[in-house]
Structure formats: C-alpha cells, structure tokens
Amino acid sequence: MTDTKLEKLPESLDPKNVPLGEAVLRHLVYSVGKDASHAVRRDWCAALSLAVRDRMVDGWMDTTRRIYKEKAKRVYYLSMEFMIGRLLEDAISNMGLTAEAKGFFSEHGLDLQEILEAEPDPALGNGGLGRLAACFLDSMATVGVAGMGYGIRYEHGIFRQSFQDGWQLEEPEDWLIFGNNWEFHRPEVSYPISFGGSVQQDAQGKMVWTPSERILAGAFDTPIAGWQGKHVNTLRLWSARSAETLNLHQFNQGEFMAASRQQVLAESITKVLYPGDHTAEGRELRLKQEVFFTSASLQDLLHRFLLDNKDLTALPKHVAIQLNDTHPAIAVPELVRLLVDEHDMEFVQSFEIARGCLNYTNHTLLPEALEKWPLELIERCLPRHLQIIREIDNLFAAEIRAKFEGKDPAPMQAIDPHHGGWVRMGNLAFIGAKRVNGVSALHTELMKQTVFKDLHEVYPDRILNQTNGITPRRWLKECNPGLAELITETIGEDWVGDLSHISELVPYAEDKAFRDKFKAVKLENKKRLAAYIQSEVGIKVDPTALFDIQIKRIHEYKRQLMNALETMALYNAMKADPKAGWQPRVKIFAGKAAPSYTLAKLIIKLINDAAKVINNDPDVDGLLKLVFLPNYNVSAAEILIPGADLSEQISTAGFEASGTGNMKFALNGALTVGTLDGANVEIKEHVGDDNIFIFGLEADEVAARQHGGCQPWVTVAETPRLQEVVTQISSGFYSNGDTERFKGIVDNVLAHDYFQVTPDFQAYWDIQRKIDGEFKDQDTWQRMAVLNTANMGWFSADRTIRGYANDIWKAL
Ligand code: GPU
Incomplete structure (x- = not known):
C-alpha cells in the first residue's frame, strides 16, 4: 500500500x-x-x-x-461450480x-x-449444485454474512446443446468472447500451485516437497450486491497460467508450438467445466482443477487472516469454510499442509485447526457420484498430500479405538486399501469437518442411515440438515415481474427482502378478484413462453392448454423416461377417442445429458422422435403437443418457470437429494406432481396436502424393491397402457420401423428398471388424469396455485443461509 x-x-x-x-x-x-x-x-x-x-x-x-x-467472522464458500446466469x-x-x-x-x-x-449467460456449472451456490451468494449479501465465493473462472462453461436429427450435439460455450464487464482482474493476487515430484526428510526431520510442476492461480473478482445494495460481497474466480515465461530461445528458432508448451499445459486447467453431473470422470485434469482452486483459495484466505492476526490457532474463531460437495475436499490435507509446511505448525494442532474451520455439504447418495481417487494417482500428483492423508487416517483410527473399544476404523477411514487402493473423498471430508450437512430433511436422514452410517455412529453430533432454498430476487421478482407487481400491490414490497411475508397472500386465495388477476398474470407468462417455444423449435402451442414442464439434467433417477412414456400412453388414449373431452396439454422438457451418458442421450432422442410423431398427427391436434427445448440454462429457466401450470418432480424416491427447481416452480404458482423425495416432502408440508399431487413408491419401498429381486417385465405385462407403449417403441413406431434404435431403453426397463419406472407408472398415470380434472375447474386450480405461492416463504435461500450462519458458521 x-x-x-x-x-x-x-x-x-x-x-x-x-x-x-x-x-x-x-x-x-x-x-x-x-x-x-x-x-x-x-x-x-x-x-x-x-x-x-x-x-x-x-x-x-x-x-x-x-x-x-x-472483525466479522468470514465465511468462504468453496465450489467447483457457480451457475450465476446473467448478472445485469x-x-x-x-x-x-x-x-x-x-x-x-x-x-x-x-x-x-x-x-x-x-x-x-455464464453457465459455470452443471445443474442444481452450481445454481445453489449462486443463490447462496445473493443471500449471503442480502443477509449480511461476510461471505466470499471461491471457484474457477472456466474459459468454457457447460457445453451448448443443440439437436441434430433429435440427437444431442455438444458445442463449446464461449461466454468470455466479448469480454466480461463484471470482473476485476487482480494480476497482483496470484499463488503457486504445485504437483508431482517427491518428498524428502531434511536434517531437522522436516518433510520437504520438491514438486515437478508449478502453475499460478490468478484472481478475478466479481462484486455481488445483496437486496438493496447495502452489503456487497465478492465472488473470486481463479484462472490458471504458467509459472514459466515463454521460451524465447525456442520461439526464435521457429519452434512456436514447443515454445508455448508450458503455457498451454498450465492454461488447460481452467479451460473447461467438466460436464459430468453426479458421476466421477475426467480423471487427472479434474483432480488438478480441484486441487488448483482449493489450494489457491486456502492460501488466499490465510494471507488475508495474517494481515491482522498473528496466531493461526485463532483461525476457527474468525474463519468458516464450506466445502460444496467433495470437489474441494482436498482442502482437508491442503490446509494441514499449509499450516505444517509453510507456517511451521505442529501436525496435530494443524489438524485441529482444519477441523475447526472446515464444513462439508453432501449433495447426493448415489454411490457413483461419491468421489474416490486411485491411490496411485494421488501419490503421483500429490505425494505430500498423501502422506498427510495417511497421518490424518492414523489420528482418526486412534481416536476411534480410544472411544469405542473393539470398533474397526478401517471402513470409515479415508484410504480404502482394497482393489488397488483408493482415497474416499466423502470420508476424508467427513473426518476433516466440524459439521457435515445434507440438503433436505429426508436426504439428511438417509445420509445417517446409509453412506455415513458408521461415521454418524461415532460422531453423532456432526451431521445436520440445512434444507436448500432459492433467492426470491431472481426467481420471482426478476423472472416474473407480472406476479411480483401483483404481490407488491397486494401486500407491499417487504417479501423481496424477507420472503416469510409472502404468507400474507394466504387470505387472498379466497378472493375471486385476486385469483382472476393471478390467473391473468399466468396467462401472460404462458404467452411469453409460447412465443419462446415458437422461436426456438418452431412449434405452435396454445397458451390456454395445461403447460406441464420437466426441466433439469437428464438422469435415469429423475425419470424423464417415465414422463415420456406417460405422454405416449396419453397420445394413444387421445387418438383412440379424440372426442372424450380431454384436457389439452403441452408437455415440455429441457435439460442436458452428460456427453458420456449414453442412455440419457438416448432418452432425449426418444422424446424428440416421439414429438415428431405426436406433433404432426392431426388426430391429436389441439389436444397434445410435446416439446424438447434445446440448451436449457438459467436464462431459459427464467422464461419457463413463470409459465408453468404443472411442475414435474418425479424422481425415484430416495434419490433426489433436495431439488431446487421444485421450489422455483411452486413459488411461481405452478402445482407440483411429485414423489415423496428430497425437498418435495417439505414443500408438501408447507403448501398443504391438498395443494400438491403426490404419488408413487416411498424411499423405503424403493430400497426394498431394489434389494429384493423384482421383475419389471411382469409389472409391464400387468400394466396395459405401459405394455402398449413399450411394444410400440420396440417395434419401431417412433423410429420409422427401426427396431434397434431404442433397444437400450426397452431392455433396461424390462430387465432391470433400477429406478422403478414400471411400478410407479400406473400411479403416475392416475394422478395425471386427476390433474386433468382439477385443471378444468379453473377456480379451484387458481386457488391452489395462489396457496402454493403464498406458502413457499420458508424456501428462501435467505432462510437457508441464516441456518448455515447460526448452526454451522457461527457467523451472525
Ligand atoms: N447435485 Br452430487 C448436482 O446438481 N450435481 C451434483 O454433482 C450433485 C448433486 C444436486 C442434487 O442432485 C439436487 O437434488 C440438489 O438440489 C442440488 O444438488 C443442490 O443441493
């Protein structure tokens, strides 16, 4: 200075x-x-x-x-993803x-x-996890938490999705091509990140790591203003560059490529967001991305702490760090390493400090999504970290043996020595965290009973719940100005900064004049959505039809397939008897599939192929349309959600950790058709059993069926509408007679059906027909819709952030 x-x-x-x-x-x-x-x-x-x-x-x-x-307590939110969307x-x-x-x-x-x-639209994330981080930034600034987001400044966010003959095409996304007016580059803020090499003990017995590769992390800051701009926090994203300068000698020899080699390698670390959602992939580069942003963030926050503190043992008093899933879980050994190797502290004390600051949020129980790294890879890239992980494991084992006689710590340790050896990042994060949280009441309970059962037994106070939330600024005030104005003119503007006020709308559910205005706003939003559909995919839809929307990543457990099968069954029924007084419907899908997720991509193709048949059949014209919108992102959600009548939240019970789209829809006056999964359970408690459509197997029933051998082909045979649809698909009805195209889907449903589409199909069909009937009674429907909006106040991310601040961070 x-x-x-x-x-x-x-x-x-x-x-x-x-x-x-x-x-x-x-x-x-x-x-x-x-x-x-x-x-x-x-x-x-x-x-x-x-x-x-x-x-x-x-x-x-x-x-x-x-x-x-x-000297406010500082909160650092470490996340691989921030799906911020447009900022202006x-x-x-x-x-x-x-x-x-x-x-x-x-x-x-x-x-x-x-x-x-x-x-x-900066799409620096895959889905819910990244969008949650973005909502939290808005809420931390609104509530007044001294919070900072740390992440990666990907040059290319999630791929841009288009369809070619109905198949998903992935193209690179280029959000930075015209520059970024929000960020401040901080060239002076840069930290070295090391990989590889070896560790030797020096004469004093100190471990000295000599890395073989070193790159630099440079900071880019984006200011994030909360509601009314009183409090403005920072999102700091790291960009990688080479620690070495251009090899001028080589360059002058005309070896341009070789001369830039180091630069290219270093920069590749922050080139692209990995498009895997819920699956471990991308191996070494992905690991390096995780280490890169975690280490830079920890070095940065320690530097800031030391500007006005000398005693690092006071770190937990002044600093809380939230790990968004296991992606930054390497923070556990990295923080210990920085304290021991760079700040000359004792190991045991360093681990206590780390365990005083770090907290971990779990976002899934899916076994394939719980990150684990081969020991060999960790040893090669991060030899010093591996030593520290082993020491942490030993300390943990000693703690368990001392507290619980005869208890074997091995299954709970970070290192799993079997099958060649693995580092289990979930276990590492749990062992190194002060608090571990799930993201809905049901998910947290299941965490205790399944993935972290044994760790929960030995540390019964560590797991707690913080049900997700959404920011009402972006997800009501900005995306739905018509409804926002109606609410404000009815109850005043306090709801924007404190969503609990929205419950003042409850009495207006009984007010016919208000319901009519509410309905008129919805119709305007549906017209806007209809125009968007027309311009994106050229399909004309009737804004007075029931708009039924499922928008989220494509995943078997989210069961877009079940929705698609029900659509085909509805098509059959309508075609068989077009004059039966059907409720006209528009079925809308959007969402990306991970590029390597073959079955998910095939489901997209099936929906697109079915759309071609259904939308061109004059028999169902005016009764049914099927639309798959390309390139779902935050900006598209802002048009889709306000225009929905029905929100599809139909995951296999026990598999959706929380969901946050479910909250956005209900807040905007859509009714939910859903299973008792994730936060649907809590939405039902808030909006009331009569104002939500719940169906299907519950989590314990699903688990029982998945363990005991069930016979989906028998269920299909016993469900005539489903049987008919499955037969049509396999006989090439939607594929110009090609009986091979959808074999992957049909075989999977008939032989395995792990995600229980077949046993839930009939209940789903039945509740959809009930919904048809209720929609026809518009007065009752609008009443329910108003009660959804009015009763969603608790799902504000401001409430969630206060929960974290009080129970985890001790920062308010
Ligand atoms: N989620 Br793990 C993601 O979006 N990506 C992931 O890699 C993992 C979880 C989601 C959950 O599926 C969703 O249920 C939850 O609402 C969201 O995280 C935020 O907690």
Whole structure:
C-alpha cells in the first residue's frame, strides 16, 4: 500500500451523483469506444453494466471496511461450480435502478429487456449444485454474512446443446468472447500451485516437497450486491497460467508450438467445466482443477487472516469454510499442509485447526457420484498430500479405538486399501469437518442411515440438515415481474427482502378478484413462453392448454423416461377417442445429458422422435403437443418457470437429494406432481396436502424393491397402457420401423428398471388424469396455485443461509 493523504474521493466523483443515463453514455463512448449512433445492443449492455458496476463499488468497499473494522467472522464458500446466469438484471434490480434504466432506454427508443438479453449467460456449472451456490451468494449479501465465493473462472462453461436429427450435439460455450464487464482482474493476487515430484526428510526431520510442476492461480473478482445494495460481497474466480515465461530461445528458432508448451499445459486447467453431473470422470485434469482452486483459495484466505492476526490457532474463531460437495475436499490435507509446511505448525494442532474451520455439504447418495481417487494417482500428483492423508487416517483410527473399544476404523477411514487402493473423498471430508450437512430433511436422514452410517455412529453430533432454498430476487421478482407487481400491490414490497411475508397472500386465495388477476398474470407468462417455444423449435402451442414442464439434467433417477412414456400412453388414449373431452396439454422438457451418458442421450432422442410423431398427427391436434427445448440454462429457466401450470418432480424416491427447481416452480404458482423425495416432502408440508399431487413408491419401498429381486417385465405385462407403449417403441413406431434404435431403453426397463419406472407408472398415470380434472375447474386450480405461492416463504435461500450462519458458521 502507498502512503497518501488522499482518504476520501471528491463528491463529484461519486457515481451516485451522476444520473444513470449519463453514466451509461459516458461509458459507451469512453469505455466501450462507440458513439450512440453506431452502438449495437451488446455495446449498450456493456455500457450499462459498467455504469451499474460503478454504483456497486462504493458499497463494496464499505462492506470490506466494515468487515475489517468489526472483525466479522468470514465465511468462504468453496465450489467447483457457480451457475450465476446473467448478472445485469440482478444487479440493476438489487441496486434499485430498474425504473431509471428502463426510463433512460425508452427515452432513446431502446428496450431494456432486449439489452439485458444481449448479456451472455455464464453457465459455470452443471445443474442444481452450481445454481445453489449462486443463490447462496445473493443471500449471503442480502443477509449480511461476510461471505466470499471461491471457484474457477472456466474459459468454457457447460457445453451448448443443440439437436441434430433429435440427437444431442455438444458445442463449446464461449461466454468470455466479448469480454466480461463484471470482473476485476487482480494480476497482483496470484499463488503457486504445485504437483508431482517427491518428498524428502531434511536434517531437522522436516518433510520437504520438491514438486515437478508449478502453475499460478490468478484472481478475478466479481462484486455481488445483496437486496438493496447495502452489503456487497465478492465472488473470486481463479484462472490458471504458467509459472514459466515463454521460451524465447525456442520461439526464435521457429519452434512456436514447443515454445508455448508450458503455457498451454498450465492454461488447460481452467479451460473447461467438466460436464459430468453426479458421476466421477475426467480423471487427472479434474483432480488438478480441484486441487488448483482449493489450494489457491486456502492460501488466499490465510494471507488475508495474517494481515491482522498473528496466531493461526485463532483461525476457527474468525474463519468458516464450506466445502460444496467433495470437489474441494482436498482442502482437508491442503490446509494441514499449509499450516505444517509453510507456517511451521505442529501436525496435530494443524489438524485441529482444519477441523475447526472446515464444513462439508453432501449433495447426493448415489454411490457413483461419491468421489474416490486411485491411490496411485494421488501419490503421483500429490505425494505430500498423501502422506498427510495417511497421518490424518492414523489420528482418526486412534481416536476411534480410544472411544469405542473393539470398533474397526478401517471402513470409515479415508484410504480404502482394497482393489488397488483408493482415497474416499466423502470420508476424508467427513473426518476433516466440524459439521457435515445434507440438503433436505429426508436426504439428511438417509445420509445417517446409509453412506455415513458408521461415521454418524461415532460422531453423532456432526451431521445436520440445512434444507436448500432459492433467492426470491431472481426467481420471482426478476423472472416474473407480472406476479411480483401483483404481490407488491397486494401486500407491499417487504417479501423481496424477507420472503416469510409472502404468507400474507394466504387470505387472498379466497378472493375471486385476486385469483382472476393471478390467473391473468399466468396467462401472460404462458404467452411469453409460447412465443419462446415458437422461436426456438418452431412449434405452435396454445397458451390456454395445461403447460406441464420437466426441466433439469437428464438422469435415469429423475425419470424423464417415465414422463415420456406417460405422454405416449396419453397420445394413444387421445387418438383412440379424440372426442372424450380431454384436457389439452403441452408437455415440455429441457435439460442436458452428460456427453458420456449414453442412455440419457438416448432418452432425449426418444422424446424428440416421439414429438415428431405426436406433433404432426392431426388426430391429436389441439389436444397434445410435446416439446424438447434445446440448451436449457438459467436464462431459459427464467422464461419457463413463470409459465408453468404443472411442475414435474418425479424422481425415484430416495434419490433426489433436495431439488431446487421444485421450489422455483411452486413459488411461481405452478402445482407440483411429485414423489415423496428430497425437498418435495417439505414443500408438501408447507403448501398443504391438498395443494400438491403426490404419488408413487416411498424411499423405503424403493430400497426394498431394489434389494429384493423384482421383475419389471411382469409389472409391464400387468400394466396395459405401459405394455402398449413399450411394444410400440420396440417395434419401431417412433423410429420409422427401426427396431434397434431404442433397444437400450426397452431392455433396461424390462430387465432391470433400477429406478422403478414400471411400478410407479400406473400411479403416475392416475394422478395425471386427476390433474386433468382439477385443471378444468379453473377456480379451484387458481386457488391452489395462489396457496402454493403464498406458502413457499420458508424456501428462501435467505432462510437457508441464516441456518448455515447460526448452526454451522457461527457467523451472525
Ligand atoms: N447435485 Br452430487 C448436482 O446438481 N450435481 C451434483 O454433482 C450433485 C448433486 C444436486 C442434487 O442432485 C439436487 O437434488 C440438489 O438440489 C442440488 O444438488 C443442490 O443441493
């Protein structure tokens, strides 16, 4: 820092003293370098973003000063994914600038909405886990937690999905191509990250790691303003670069490729987001990504701590670290290593410090998603970490033996010596954490009974629940302005900053005039969605039909297949008797499949092929449409969710840890058809049994069937509508007579059906027909819809963050 007499900036420089419009024009000319007559939407978007960012900076610095002064406990949220979506509307809305921005642009003949849509959608995540992290950033800033997000600045986010002849195509996504107006590059903030090499003991007995590879992590900061901009936190994303400079000698010899080799290798670490969702993949590079951002974040937070603290044993008092799933679980040995090797502390004390700061959130019970790394890989890439993991395991084993006579610690340890040897990251995270949490009540219970059964027995106080939540700013106020205005004119605006107020709407469920307005808003949203469908896939849908939507990653356990099969059965029934008074429906799907997940991709193809047949059949015209929208992302969700009548949350019970889309739909007045899984259970408790459509096997019944041999082919034979559909698919009805195409799906359903599509099919069909009937009674339906919106206050991510802050971080 420099010594300067300049403490406060002159008032004239305060961005608040300049009308927003003027600031936009100034940025357009002097930052973007365009004059108004040549500017395209993207230029206006850049100028507006910079003008809004200026308004955030003072609050940002104030927040930083306040945190230092008050010595507030700092919370670090480490996540491989932050699915932030577009930031401009969020920033304008939270900073209270919407009216001013709208006014300025309309004065100049421009439409704010179109300018907002010119912003690329940063999709730095796969699905719910990444979106949860983004909602938490908004809520930490709103609630006033001194929180910071740490992640990776991927050059390419999740792939862009399109369809070629109904098959999923993956293309690289390029969100940074026109620059990023939100971030501040901090070239001076950089940390070395090491890999490989060997460890030797020096003369004093100290372990010395000599790595064979070293890269640098550079920081990029994005300010995140909470509701009303009072508190502004930071999302710090790391980008990799080589620690070595260009080999000029080689370059001058004309060996351009060889000269840049080190740069290319280093930069590959933050090139792409791994598109695996719930499955371990990508091996070595993925491991290096995890180590890279975890180590950089820990070095950074230790550096910040030491700026005004000397005693590292006080770290747990001032710092809480949340590990978003096991992806950053290498933090356990890495924090110990930094304390022991770089700060000369004792091992046992260092482990106690680590265990005082670190907490771990589990997001799945799926065995294939619990990360484990081959010992050989860890030994080769991270030899010093492996030593520390072994020591931690020994310490843990001694603790268990001392506390529980005769208890074998081996199955609980981080290292599994069998089958060539593995490091189990879930066990490592559990052993190294102060608190471990699940993400819904049911999921947390199942965690205790299954994956962490034995660890829970020996540390019964460690596991707790924090049911997920969503930010009402993005997921109601911004994405559904019509409904937001109706709510505000009815009960005032307090709900935006404190969603519990939304329950004041409950009495209005009985008010016919209010219900009619609620319905009118929904219809407008459905028209907007219909226009989007038309422009994306060229299918015309009737906005008065029942809009039935399933949007999420494609996964067997989420059972898009069951929804598709029911659609085909409905098609058969309608075709057989078109005059039977059917409720017209539009079935809408969207979601990406992991590129290596063959069956998931085949399910997409099946839905697209079925859509071709159904949408072109005049017999069901006006009765049924089937739509699969490409490239589902946060921006698409913001159009889809407000336009839904029915929200599909139909996972095999026991498999969806929580779900958060379920909350977004219900908050926006869609009714849920769902199983008793994840947070559906709690949604049912809040909206009331009469205002949700629950069906199907429960988690314990599913588990029993999965363990005892069940015979899906028998169930199919006993379910005529399902039998008919399965026969049609295998005989090539949806594939131009090709009987091979969907064999993978048919064989799987008939022979294994691990995710229990066949036993749940009939109950799903029945409840859908019940829904048809209830939708026809629009008055009753709208009443239920209002009660959904009104009773979702508890699912605000602000409530979730307060839960973490009180029970885990001790930070409020
Ligand atoms: N989830 Br593990 C992901 O989106 N990706 C993952 O790799 C893992 C979990 C989801 C859960 O499936 C979903 O139920 C949950 O709501 C979400 O994390 C946030 O907790």
